[in-house]
Amino acid sequence: MSAVGEIAGLAGSAGSAGSAGLSPAAQAEAVTLAILDDLRAGRHRGVIVDSPPGAGKSTLVVRTAAVLAASGAPLMIVAQTNEQVDDLVERLSARLADELPAARIGRLGRTGYLPSARLAGLSNVVTASDVDSLGEPEVTISTAAKWAYVREGTWPWAIVDEAYQMRSDTLLAIAARFERALFVGDPGQLDPFSTVTGDRWHGLVWNPMQSAVAVLQRNxxxxxxxxxxxxxxxxxxxxxxxxxxxxxxxxxxxxxxxGERGLVVPGPAESPVDDVLDVAATTGWGLLELPARHTMRTDAEAVAAVAQLTRRILERGTLATSGGERTRITPGRIAVGAAHRDQVVAIRAALGGLAATEGDADHPAAGSGSGAGAFGASGAGPGSAGWDGQVVVDTANRLQGREYEITVVLHPLSGRRDATAFHLEAGRLCVLASRHRQACLVVARAGIRELLDAHPTSDPVHLGEPVRFPDGWAANQAMLAHLATSRVQL
Structure with a gap:
């Protein structure tokens, strides 16, 4: 269906969004049509879309942008990072080239901005560091930080991507630029990040540390x-x-x-590291548990175990099955996640040449993109034949939004004496546990459940501030209860 036809025939389909007997693709399509119907009707100044990991947020953003561009109304798109912006520009460029060949996309960048290599050859993309130099494109895309410096002009429509990761003060800075907006995000991921503590604003309706969606719904x-x-x-x-x-x-x-996806691990198991890989091939999860011990943050034994497990995935010639096809797992189809940058540095060093450098890990090809529009219902994912690279090792904050065939995770609470708010952040664990298409392998020292019991949830409840649930304590307990069934002790 063309974009024009889509926006014209939505009302009849919207009511089926809750149909329980639909296939996954039909159910997702019904919800998408209901979203577009709400936007078209103009009954509200904003529409919010919540999404689980890998549900196709970017696909929805691109599809909605094409529909709005076809209606003739200029559109602004707000993303949180330059990588997200470039990914959206590339995907929207391909869609508009098919559906609206005359449409142009404006990529707004910082002063002195030069387009990345993957955008430089796109004929329907114009780049500039100020809005006036872009002309009048149908779609203008930039980061929230850059939009905050745009002081003139308004757009009838805006799409805010990863809205739960945007701070409310950032939304306030750009709210005058648009009339109506679609807010798309994942409520289970990491909260907005700031190096400034937010204690002074607890309970205030204009608390800038709350997410844009939280404040939007509150008002x-x-x-x-x-x-x-x-x-x-x-x-x-x-x-x-x-x-x-x-x-x-x-x-x-x-x-x-x-059974539609899974791992095939050739060869016999030679150690507990191989055993946990075999368990993950069967269950989709694996916990490699080291002896209980309080350690420094860059636990040398845990780092070595993470590196060994990652190497064995490759050495044994592990195969990913999807849609009846088997594809060998190459380094670029694996991600290793940790809570801290010093842990990331230690793991990269332990992996040697297998690990991507920090600059390589930033490259969008390293597992970015997700959703049905990218790969289909059983899709091959970013690791299809011909895609290689190196193992990406990074923090949860920087892995957010990416996907891989297999992830290896150093548990944030492994070896700790205490359970701080940082390490109990539910969004951090959610990101680490939801990047994979085939299996997630967790490396941790024994004793985390006892640590949690010794540090029960005790955060104060502030009047006038929503309580987030599940909190990190409950989320960790739920995850560990499941991982106990896939545990192999080292």
Whole structure:
């Protein structure tokens, strides 16, 4: 269906969004049409879309942008990082080239901005460091930080991507630039980040440390909220685990069933490291548990175990199965996640030439992009034949939004004496546990559940401030309860 036809025939389909008997693709399509119908109707100044990991947020943004561009109304798109902006520009460029060949996309950058190599050859993309130099493109895209410096002009429509990761003060800075907006994000991911403590603002309605969506809903309780129902990234083995730990009130389904994806690990197991890999091939999860011990943050034994496990995935010739096809796991299809940058540096050093450098890890080809529009219901994902690279090792903050075939995670609470708010952040664990298409392997020292019992949730409840649930304590307990069934002791 063309973009013009899409916006003209939405009302009849919107009511089917809650149909329980639909296939994953049909259910996701029904919700998308309901979202577009709400936008077209103009009953509200904003529409909110919640999404589980890998549900196709970027696909929704690109599709909605094409529909709005076809209607003739100029559109601004707000993303949180330059990598997200370039990814959206590239995907929207391909869609508009097919549906609206005359349409132009304006990529707004910082002073002295030069387009990245993947944008430089796109004929329907114009780049500049100020709005006036872009002309009048149908779609203008930039980061929230750059939009905050745009002081003139208004757009009838805006799309805010990763809205839960945007601070409310940033939304306030750009709110005058648009009339109506679509806010798309994942409520289970990391909260907005700041190096400034927010204690002084607790309970205030204008608390700048709250997410843009939280403040938006607080001041506009009548805004419609839609939920994308299908994760196209996660395998069926991850559905109940991730939903129970991080989305207990909404849940979601995966686009594939049991057995449609999996790992094949050739050769016999030679050590506990191999054993946990075999367990993950069967269950989609694995916990390699080291002896209980309090350690420094860059635990040398844990780092070595992470590196050894990652190497064995490659040395054994592990194969990913999807849609009836088998593809060998190459280094670029693996991600290693940790909580701290010093842990990341130590793991990169332990992996040697297998690990991507920090600059390489920033490259969008390193597992970025997700959703049904990118890979289809069972899709090959970013690791299809011909895609290689090096193992990406990074923090949860920087892995957010990416996807890989296999992830290896150093648990944030491994070896710790205490459970701080940082290490109990539910969004951090959610990111680490939801980047994979096939399996997630966790490395941790024994004793985390006892640590959690010794540090029960005790955060103060501030009047006038929403309480987030599940909190990190509950999310960790839920995850560890499941991982106990896939545990191999080292």
């Amino acid at each position: 506009n309780p009548d805004l419609p909220v839609h939920r994308l129902p299908v994760s196209w990234r996660l395998p069926r083995t991850a559905q109940d685990v991730v939903a129970d730990a991080f989305y207990p009130f909404t849940g979601f389904r995966t686009g594939t069933g049991f």
